[in-house]
Amino acid sequence: MEDALQHPSRPDEITPLRALLAAREQQLTQRDEVIRTREQQLAERDQLLAQRQAAIVTLTAQRDAYYLEKLRLEVRLAKALKQAYGPRADRVADTAQLVLEFGRQLEALPMGPEDLSAATAEAAEADRPVSRRLRTRGRRDIGTLDHLPLIEKTYELTGELCLCPTCQRQREKIGTEITYTIEYLPASFLRIKHIQYKYACRACDHDGHSPHIELAEKRNASPIDKGLPGPGLLAYIATAKYGDFCPLHRLQNIFARQGFELDRSTMCLWMADVARLLRPIYERMTQRVRQSHVLATDDTVMPLLQPKRAKQARMWIYLGDESQPYNIFDFTPSRSRDGPARFLKEFNQVLLADAYGGYDGIVLDRDLPRAGCWSHARRKFVEAEPTAPDLARTILRRIKDLFDVERHAKDMAPEERLRVREAESKPLLEALHTVLREQRAQLLPKHPLAQAIGYTLNQWKELTLFTTDAAVPIHNNLAEQEMKRIALLRKNALFVATPRGGETAAILSSLTSTCRRHGINPQHYLTQLLINLQDTPVNELDRWLPDQWKTAQVAATQGHAEP
Numbered sequence: 001m002e003d004a005l006q007h008p009s010r011p012d013e014i015t016p017l018r019a020l021l022a023a024r025e026q027q028l029t030q031r032d033e034v035i036r037t038r039e040q041q042l043a044e045r046d047q048l049l050a051q052r053q054a055a056i057v058t059l060t061a062q063r064d065a066y067y068l069e070k071l072r073l074e075v076r077l078a079k080a081l082k083q084a085y086g087p088r089a090d091r092v093a094d095t096a097q098l099v100l101e102f103g104r105q106l107e108a109l110p111m112g113p114e115d116l117s118a119a120t121a122e123a124a125e126a127d128r129p130v131s132r133r134l135r136t137r138g139r140r141d142i143g144t145l146d147h148l149p150l151i152e153k154t155y156e157l158t159g160e161l162c163l164c165p166t167c168q169r170q171r172e173k174i175g176t177e178i179t180y181t182i183e184y185l186p187a188s189f190l191r192i193k194h195i196q197y198k199y200a201c202r203a204c205d206h207d208g209h210s211p212h213i214e215l216a217e218k219r220n221a222s223p224i225d226k227g228l229p230g231p232g233l234l235a236y237i238a239t240a241k242y243g244d245f246c247p248l249h250r251l252q253n254i255f256a257r258q259g260f261e262l263d264r265s266t267m268c269l270w271m272a273d274v275a276r277l278l279r280p281i282y283e284r285m286t287q288r289v290r291q292s293h294v295l296a297t298d299d300t301v302m303p304l305l306q307p308k309r310a311k312q313a314r315m316w317i318y319l320g321d322e323s324q325p326y327n328i329f330d331f332t333p334s335r336s337r338d339g340p341a342r343f344l345k346e347f348n349q350v351l352l353a354d355a356y357g358g359y360d361g362i363v364l365d366r367d368l369p370r371a372g373c374w375s376h377a378r379r380k381f382v383e384a385e386p387t388a389p390d391l392a393r394t395i396l397r398r399i400k401d402l403f404d405v406e407r408h409a410k411d412m413a414p415e416e417r418l419r420v421r422e423a424e425s426k427p428l429l430e431a432l433h434t435v436l437r438e439q440r441a442q443l444l445p446k447h448p449l450a451q452a453i454g455y456t457l458n459q460w461k462e463l464t465l466f467t468t469d470a471a472v473p474i475h476n477n478l479a480e481q482e483m484k485r486i487a488l489l490r491k492n493a494l495f496v497a498t499p500r501g502g503e504t505a506a507i508l509s510s511l512t513s514t515c516r517r518h519g520i521n522p523q524h525y526l527t528q529l530l531i532n533l534q535d536t537p538v539n540e541l542d543r544w545l546p547d548q549w550k551t552a553q554v555a556a557t558q559g560h561a562e563p
Contacts, residue, residue, distance in 0.1 A: 331502030372462030
């Protein structure tokens with residue numbers, strides 16, 4: 001059988017099959033190679049697409065970053081230009097309003113000869129009297145002058161001037177013409193010589209007993225023990241620096257022009273002594289302020305001198321409500337929460353403040369109601385207005401409507417004011433809240449306007465508290481206005497040299513600020529306080545508080561005027 005399989009006449013069928021199989025395998029190998037090549041090309045294309053997509057994402061992020069940086073720089077530029085050249089009020093430019101104001105100002109301008117026709121101008125020029133005295137547009141109304149001291153000066157014609165130029169006879173008085181001028185007499189320094197007589201019993205001294213020597217009491221002398229300055233001088237220096245913001249080195253020059261050489265270091269020590277003497281009144285005012293239903297607070301920088309560079313210490317304001325009408329300043333070496341936490345330790349009512357995070361822990365720990373300030377929120381939109389004018393102005397108009405409601409309800413009784421807020425302010429707030437949420441979703445997270453919206457929405461509960469409490473104001477402007485005192489003091493005096501100097505500034509600023517709040521002459525009040533406070537018992541300190549002192553002064557004045 002093997003011979004039959006190997007017979008030469010039988011055709012070889014295996015070889016072609018093997019060749020066919022090899023060719024098929026080669027085709028499959030080539031196809032696999034093509035597939036692998038194709039897959040590699042697809043992978044490279046996917047990798048290239050991924051790289052391009054990553055590049056697009058990177059470029060988009062860079063574009064957004066550059067766009068946001070541009071907006072941020074525009075906001076900074078607008079703030080700088082406003083601080084340098086613009087109005088201090090938080091308002092945006094409205095073209096229509098500017099045209100309207102320009103028209104009103106144009107109509108209010110006085111009409112001069114150049115505005116008339118040529119003939120009318122010539123007639124007006126011909127009728128105009130000739131005078132060498134400077135003529136103004138009218139007499140300034142400076143109010144009544146009856147309370148000022150009066151000095152009379154009489155002017156008469158004497159000698160040849162009284163003779164009639166026609167007949168050379170003596171002219172007679174037929175009447176008077178009375179006019180007034182206002183003059184200023186500079187202040188002056190006085191030396192007060194105190195002579196204290198000594199008394200002794202000569203009989204006891206003769207009999208060998210104690211002569212009982214006693215010195216007559218010296219009244220209204222310097223409040224500083226064995227000091228040279230009187231209460232009036234100390235009150236003037238305190239008022240000049242902390243009420244009129246005139247630094248001590250300028251006072252030194254002013255005093256030198258009046259013939260009194262006084263070094264500013266001496267005045268600085270005097271002010272520290274005055275603050276120490278007046279601390280009981282300051283502490284009593286502080287106790288009363290903590291009893292307020294609504295306590296407004298704010299802070300600003302008060303540089304503290306250090307060996308290398310000034311430290312950014314802080315000055316805080318605590319503004320009592322109408323029941324406790326006192327303005328208290330508090331100095332702290334830093335802006336940590338320890339300062340307000342210490343001051344507000346005994347306070348348990350409504351705290352009106354900005355969004356400073358240091359208040360968060362105090363409010364949460366004490367469970368205090370916290371009110372927000374719409375002026376702070378509005379300022380964020382004013383600053384972001386150049387980046388999205390239309391949207392920002394829309395939001396600002398809605399905020400303005402809230403302030404218009406408050407302006408209308410300002411003089412209402414608390415119950416009526418609360419009713420107006422519930423009827424008018426709440427719908428405005430609901431509509432504004434809807435707009436803010438919708439617009440924030442359409443803006444980039446770091447867009448200046450989105451940040452302003454986030455600032456407002458994050459403290460929405462605080463900003464809407466005024467709709468449930470009639471005593472809570474819509475803004476914290478009064479506390480911010482008092483911060484201008486510290487800004488002016490900082491601009492003129494630059495810094496405080498020691499923490500004790502900061503405490504001195506806080507005490508004297510509190511008294512002068514409260515005097516201004518009640519319309520009191522701080523120099524008069526401080527003079528009386530320095531004279532009488534040392535002899536006042538602790539249980540009678542309240543009668544020397546600024547508001548009660550003013551009430552007593554008004555009653556005394558009316559009592560003298562009645563007879």
